[in-house]
Amino acid sequence: MTGYEGADLAIALINVVLLGLLFVIGIAIARMRSLFAIVMLSGIYSLISATWFVAVDAVDVAFTEAAVGAGISTALLLGAMLLTSRTAKPEKKAMSLVPLLVVIATGAMLVYATIDLPAFGDPESPANTYVGTDYIERTPEDIGVPNLVTAVLASYRGFDTLGETGVVFAAALAVILLLGFGERSLASSVGSRRGREK
Amino acid sequence: MSQKTDHHVILRIVAKPLIPIIALFGFYVHFHGDYSPGGGFQAGCIIAVSVILYSLIFGIAPAMRAVPPAFTRSLAALGFLIFGGVGVWALLMGGNYLDYDALFNEPPGGHDGQHYGILMVELGVLFAVAGSMLSIFYAFAGRVTEIKDEDW
Known part of the structure; x- marks a missing residue:
């Protein structure tokens, strides 16, 4: 696979260490009750999976996982956590x-x-034959963009990406419909707190 | 917040220079999407994170003054419209929907349509994702007034 002896062993070792870390964090999340610690650990879980995606050469996926999993969703979960209690209810033993x-x-x-x-x-697997090799062969003359992932995502499969953007937009709309815009509830809660202080 | 209770001064000083760099990196990720990993989606998330970091450290009210919620939700809608609009533009130029080759009526073999089409579409994704994420964050964070340190 690679140029020198021992490289495959090193890659295997990195994979085992990263997946072992993911396993440990998964167990820890399942056993914890403090929601703040769980949110933080899930961010760490995303960051380590992003590292592992780099190790298996899926750089674009790793970037997305780091930006979305470790960045946005940790911040959004923190925001959602503040609306509920700080700890989860303990589970009954028999139920598990x-x-x-x-x-x-x-x-x-x-x-x-x-x-x-x-x-x-x-190279003979279904994912790497048929349309996959087609994209690799045709992108230089069709699209002329060095990053194949961008070419597939934005041009060959533009309809998919349009739909995904619509899904993100619809998610924001749904949250706004359920929780309100934010500035009005902020103004009313600040106003009511000032009223109580008087 | 009064001077006495503000013991997050180190956090604030360290975060202040980082926030513009994070936002700038977001735009780098977007405009370099053709050549390196990343694109509009990741760039939108990074830019949204820079604003969320600001609001986590300096409070939700200053963040809402800097980037108003009305702006974020308009941005989300505008981004989706840009994406759809590029498709309609291709239709008007006589191509198929989202067929970037038709955008500039260039001879076969030219890549300007593909290049700028992808860039514009990704810009739409960036606007939609950054606006949506910030709108969701504001909807959540607007409902809790101020978080005391003990509450964590």
Whole structure:
């Protein structure tokens, strides 16, 4: 795969360490009750997954994960957390048995499914043949843009991106419809607090 | 906030020079989207984060004075309109919807239409994402007045 001996081993080691960190953080999030700590840990989880995406050469995905997962959603979750209580209710012990079984069964099925997956970076895999090679061959003369991801995202699949932008816009509209614009509720809550202080 | 209770002075001083750099990096990510990882979506998130960081450190009211909520929601709608408008522009020039080759009526082999079409579409994505994210943040943060340190 790479030029010198031991590189594959180093890459495997990096993957194991990063995925192990993700596993530990996942367990920690599941066992915690403080919502602030959970939000912070989920931001760290996103940042480590972004690092791992870089390790498997998916730089654009890593960038998006770092900007959206570790940046925006952490800040938005903090904002949402302030509207509710600071800690989650403790779970009853007996109640967690059925979800545990479901999770184990789903995990076993997923592991079973990975046996059939093509090897990582396999040039013969369905994802890398057909339309994928087409994009790589045709982008220089069709689009003339060095970054293939941008060419696919904005030009070949412009309709998808238009729809995604619409989804983001619709999400903002839905939140505004449910919670209000923000400045009016801020003004009224500040006003009521001043009234109480008098 | 009075001088006595403000023990976040280090946080404020450190964050102040960082915020414009974060916003500037957002625009770099957008205009460099053709050559390097990133694009309008990531750039919009980064620019929104710079404003959210400002409001987390200096309070929600100063942030709403600097970037008013009416501006963010108009920005979100404008971004979506820009994206759709580029498609309509291609229609008016005789191409298919979102067919950037038709934008400037250039001979075959020219890439100006693709280049500027992608840039404009990504600018629409940037506006829509930054405006939407800030609108969502304002909707959440506008409902809590001020957070005491003990509340965390």
